[in-house]
Amino acid sequence: MNQSSPPQRILVTGGAGFLGSHLCDRLLASGHDVLCVDNFYTSTRRNITHLLEHPNFELIRHDVTFPLYVEIDRIYNLACPASPIHYQRDPVQTTKTSVHGAINMLGLAKRTGARILQASTSEVYGDPELHPQPESYWGNVNPIGIRSCYDEGKRCAETLFFDYRRQHNLSIKVARIFNTYGPRMLPNDGRVVSNFINQALRGDSITIYGDGSQTRSFCYVDDLVEGLLRLMESDEEITGPINLGNPNEFSIKELAEKVVNLIDNGSNIVYEPLPQDDPTQRPPDIGQARKVLGWEPKIPLDEGLPITIDFFKGLM
Numbered sequence: 571m572n573q574s575s576p577p578q579r580i581l582v583t584g585g586a587g588f589l590g591s592h593l594c595d596r597l598l599a600s601g602h603d604v605l606c607v608d609n610f611y612t613s614t615r616r617n618i619t620h621l622l623e624h625p626n627f628e629l630i631r632h633d634v635t636f637p638l639y640v641e642i643d644r645i646y647n648l649a650c651p652a653s654p655i656h657y658q659r660d661p662v663q664t665t666k667t668s669v670h671g672a673i674n675m676l677g678l679a680k681r682t683g684a685r686i687l688q689a690s691t692s693e694v695y696g697d698p699e700l701h702p703q704p705e706s707y708w709g710n711v712n713p714i715g716i717r718s719c720y721d722e723g724k725r726c727a728e729t730l731f732f733d734y735r736r737q738h739n740l741s742i743k744v745a746r747i748f749n750t751y752g753p754r755m756l757p758n759d760g761r762v763v764s765n766f767i768n769q770a771l772r773g774d775s776i777t778i779y780g781d782g783s784q785t786r787s788f789c790y791v792d793d794l795v796e797g798l799l800r801l802m803e804s805d806e807e808i809t810g811p812i813n814l815g816n817p818n819e820f821s822i823k824e825l826a827e828k829v830v831n832l833i834d835n836g837s838n839i840v841y842e843p844l845p846q847d848d849p850t851q852r853p854p855d856i857g858q859a860r861k862v863l864g865w866e867p868k869i870p871l872d873e874g875l876p877i878t879i880d881f882f883k884g885l886m
């Protein structure tokens with residue numbers, strides 16, 4: 571396991587982001603040298619200010635669509651805007667970040683002999699006709715819609731990873747990440763957990779689209795990071811793709827009620843029409859992760875939600 575492995579030089583692209591900054595924390599705590607590469611497109615330096623003085627931490631402001639020449643043992647490729655508001659702001663740049671970013675990081679892995687992990691997404695399944703989605707499901711993705719820059723960009727990145735494996739024998743790992751939440755999410759990125767918490771903290775009404783019976787599953791960030799670390803240090807022949815997420819489902823209404831109870835700021839819940847492409851459910855099938863990595867989420871929503879609320883309170 572990573573925790574007990576000898577110190578490595580580890581590159582985290584998107585290392586100043588929500589997931590990336592928690593990953594940097596964990597890697598440094600395990601004694602590794604961490605090189606964080608980020609262009610701060612969707613993150614703030616606040617996420618990593620506590621690391622800037624750490625002797626094993628280095629920050630490079632760099633856009634992964636351009637090549638990078640560093641000496642490295644491991645690459646976690648997380649750089650990419652992740653919420654619809656952000657990835658639709660400049661869709662061409664989103665595709666470039668996924669595709670050119672993957673090519674550049676795979677090229678770096680090839681040159682240095684580094685092992686490389688791709689942060690892929692459940693969105694590669696598109697609007698699935700199968701629930702829950704096993705990794706063997708090829709998905710149902712619109713190639714020309716407004717979400718395609720993200721979905722198809724991530725799919726192409728997966729293709730590149732497996733072609734670099736077949737063609738150049740690279741050591742690759744692909745994680746398909748499902749909805750994750752926790753401290754250091756951005757308050758206004760449109761994701762449901764941060765939306766509800768910030769509406770409640772302001773004392774505003776909490777907006778539910780539809781009747782709130784649609785379900786979602788939420789993985790706490792520490793669990794997700796543990797899954798990424800295990801996948802990276804898994805045996806060479808384990809490439810993934812592997813789903814990582816929390817299979818426990820909650821209705822959106824339940825989530826809203828939990829937030830209202832925890833914040834108790836007089837917010838009421840209001841209902842608005844459901845957008846057309848809103849899926850009714852999205853639970854991960856984590857059978858592979860359980861079997862191959864011995865991994866499953868440990869932190870329930872009732873534990874992760876108060877920590878996340880405290881973080882957003884601190885921001886206010």
Ligand SMILES: NC(=O)c1ccc[n+]([C@@H]2O[C@H](COP(=O)([O-])OP(=O)(O)OC[C@H]3O[C@@H](n4cnc5c(N)ncnc54)[C@H](O)[C@@H]3O)[C@@H](O)[C@H]2O)c1
Nearest residue numbers: 584587588589609610611612613633634649650652747750
């Ligand atoms: N959080 C989730 O629920 C979730 C779910 C599925 C997949 N993922 C994937 O995990 C990764 C991290 O997601 P996150 O939630 O931490 O998002 P995030 O937006 O907080 O982090 C992404 C980071 O990448 C950086 N970045 C964007 N474009 C870049 C570029 N061209 N060059 C260098 N840096 C760039 C951003 O500034 C940011 O720091 C993403 O690849 C995302 O697609 C996340």
